[in-house]
Amino acid sequence: MKKLILINILKYRRDYSIYTVLKNNRRDGEGGASMDVFNCPNCNSLFVMTKFRDICDACYKEEEAQYDKVYAYIRKKTNRTASMMQVVKETGVEETLIIKFVRTGKLRISQFPNLGIPCEKCGANIKSGRLCDKCGDSLRTDLQAFEIEEKRLTEIQGNDKKVRTT
Numbered sequence: 001m002k003k004l005i006l007i008n009i010l011k012y013r014r015d016y017s018i019y020t021v022l023k024n025n026r027r028d029g030e031g032g033a034s035m036d037v038f039n040c041p042n043c044n045s046l047f048v049m050t051k052f053r054d055i056c057d058a059c060y061k062e063e064e065a066q067y068d069k070v071y072a073y074i075r076k077k078t079n080r081t082a083s084m085m086q087v088v089k090e091t092g093v094e095e096t097l098i099i100k101f102v103r104t105g106k107l108r109i110s111q112f113p114n115l116g117i118p119c120e121k122c123g124a125n126i127k128s129g130r131l132c133d134k135c136g137d138s139l140r141t142d143l144q145a146f147e148i149e150e151k152r153l154t155e156i157q158g159n160d161k162k163v164r165t166t
Helices: 057-075 084-091 095-103 133-165
Strands: 003-010 018-025 037-039 046-048
Touching: 057 084, 057 095, 084 095
Parallel strands: none
Antiparallel strands: 003 018, 037 046
16 A cells, blocks of 8 residues: 655745645555655755756745846846956856856856856866867867777777687
């Protein structure tokens, strides 16, 4: 028989309401849909993770407030050409959070020409993706060299087997 476990999670909202999450206990071979409860990486409170949110409601609201602050700053005509460091300095919002806004598509770099995200390998400013063109080309070259070497080793091993069998 299915046994339900009730988990009460106090989530920060204006009304401080309590949400109840039902989770199936998989005993006696009975399955069912389950919801995963995690600790928020920012504040360590419990929350139900979804594909849309990776933080709790309280931290999400705080991030939204910081997004509004950043967007209000760079929306002004005089600040549209601000660099990442200028935005961080003037708004007080962490650079990693601004980068998260850009990576998730909340901030569009096409509208703000000097606002870029760093390449994950060399740190150069890029408009999209994870690597700059130079690092991407370098990675492709290294990968091609590896594939050629792997193919050569496979051929050598194949030739060794032919020689041993004859």
